Amino acid sequence: MPGYRWISWLLPGLCALALGGCNPFSDAESMAEEYLVRLARVLDTELVSLPDLPEAAIPPRRRERNLPLPELDLGMLDFLSLYGCELQYVVGERNSVMGKVMQPINQLRYEIRFIRAARGCLSEISDEDLTGVLEAAIASKMESLPLAVWNATWGSEEIERQFTLSKGYFPVAEVGNPASDLVRDLQRVNRQVEALRAGDLEVSLKDLGEVHQRWQADVLAGQTINSARLLVSTLNAGSMMLRRRVEGRPLCLNGKPNNQSDIVQSFFFSVYIGKIQPYMSSVSRARDSLISGFSELARQQEAVMPESFTSWYQRHLSDGAESSSLWHELDQAMMLHTRHWQDLLEQCGLRPGA
Numbered sequence: 001m002p003g004y005r006w007i008s009w010l011l012p013g014l015c016a017l018a019l020g021g022c023n024p025f026s027d028a029e030s031m032a033e034e035y036l037v038r039l040a041r042v043l044d045t046e047l048v049s050l051p052d053l054p055e056a057a058i059p060p061r062r063r064e065r066n067l068p069l070p071e072l073d074l075g076m077l078d079f080l081s082l083y084g085c086e087l088q089y090v091v092g093e094r095n096s097v098m099g100k101v102m103q104p105i106n107q108l109r110y111e112i113r114f115i116r117a118a119r120g121c122l123s124e125i126s127d128e129d130l131t132g133v134l135e136a137a138i139a140s141k142m143e144s145l146p147l148a149v150w151n152a153t154w155g156s157e158e159i160e161r162q163f164t165l166s167k168g169y170f171p172v173a174e175v176g177n178p179a180s181d182l183v184r185d186l187q188r189v190n191r192q193v194e195a196l197r198a199g200d201l202e203v204s205l206k207d208l209g210e211v212h213q214r215w216q217a218d219v220l221a222g223q224t225i226n227s228a229r230l231l232v233s234t235l236n237a238g239s240m241m242l243r244r245r246v247e248g249r250p251l252c253l254n255g256k257p258n259n260q261s262d263i264v265q266s267f268f269f270s271v272y273i274g275k276i277q278p279y280m281s282s283v284s285r286a287r288d289s290l291i292s293g294f295s296e297l298a299r300q301q302e303a304v305m306p307e308s309f310t311s312w313y314q315r316h317l318s319d320g321a322e323s324s325s326l327w328h329e330l331d332q333a334m335m336l337h338t339r340h341w342q343d344l345l346e347q348c349g350l351r352p353g354a
Contacts, residue, residue: 025172028169028172029169031276031279033050035238035276036049036241039238042264043242043244046241048238048240049237050233051233053226053233054229055315056165057312057315058160058163058165058222059160059312060309060312065306065309066104067147067306068147069107069144069148070144072137087118090114091114105212108151111145112145112201112205115145116201118138118141150304152208153189153193153297154298154309159212161215162182162218162219163316164219165225167222167223168223168226169223169227169230170223170226170227170286172279172282179224179290181214182293186296189208192205193297194300224287225291227283228283228330231330242340255347255348258348261350264345265350268345283330291316294317298313299318
């Protein structure tokens with residue numbers, strides 16, 4: 001009897017798995033393949049198989065993304081470390097063993113603390129030589145601060161995981177927006193970066209470490225990029241079949257609907273509008289919020305963006321009309337596919353929205 005109880009407990013789970021596996025629209029890749037197969041069937045045309053996905057890559061290696069920060073003269077640091085204001089302790093921390101191997105986020109915090117402490121010292125001293133040294137140190141740190149900001153965002157190790165391309169596609173039929181937490185993080189980080197660029201050193205960075213942890217724990221940006229590539233290939237292959245039918249034997253004679261046009265129209269609403277378009281909308285929302293947030297994080301730091309990063313940014317994050325932009329390719333593929341559907345259904349007086 002124990003064996004029967006074990007089987008009765010396991011059977012519902014196995015049935016659920018079997019039913020899920022039988023639904024080709026529960027997974028992005030199988031949905032794309034199923035759409036093309038069914039489209040070829042209802043159009044009575046030769047199948048155009050899913051072509052290779054458009055080019056994509058992970059961000060450049062960290063050593064190529066990281067920007068070297070100029071160090072203050074060691075003699076200057078030694079001099080400053082002897083003076084009895086808060087700067088003495090900040091410089092002493094930097095000269096410690098741990099201070100010499102700072103992670104980018106701690107390096108940024110140090111740069112800000114140094115500038116603030118040095119400014120505080122200026123009001124406490126009267127020695128002209130020391131004042132000149134402090135002013136030079138502050139100017140140097142302010143000039144290099146954008147480099148530290150870049151390293152604490154795009155130069156961090158944690159952001160690499162977010163853009164991995166090895167973890168599949170953006171999830172299908174998710175309830176709500178799975179990227180909402182990441183989007184809120186990006187909005188906050190972008191405000192922090194904007195404030196630092198404007199010279200506001202009072203901005204709090206206490207939650208930046210938690211943001212880094214969430215970047216490392218998630219892969220939605222890379223999945224969104226993968227899904228954009230999949231949609232480009234799928235829609236372009238589908239457009240080839242639709243154009244072939246539009247330019248070949250008419251779907252309807254004299255614009256009068258028939259049995260086949262009824263089948264095609266039913267497929268248009270039940271599969272393209274009912275299954276494909278909702279997924280396109282999900283990916284587009286992720287693009288407009290998540291990818292756009294990362295794009296803004298890079299765009300507002302273009303002045304210090306490494307050359308090796310620029311082409312990756314233009315391809316994977318920029319939503320401009322550049323021919324190299326993946327998102328421009330997606331926009332073009334969606335527009336072309338919609339137009340071919342309209343042209344085909346117009347042959348039967350069934351153009352959507354007419």
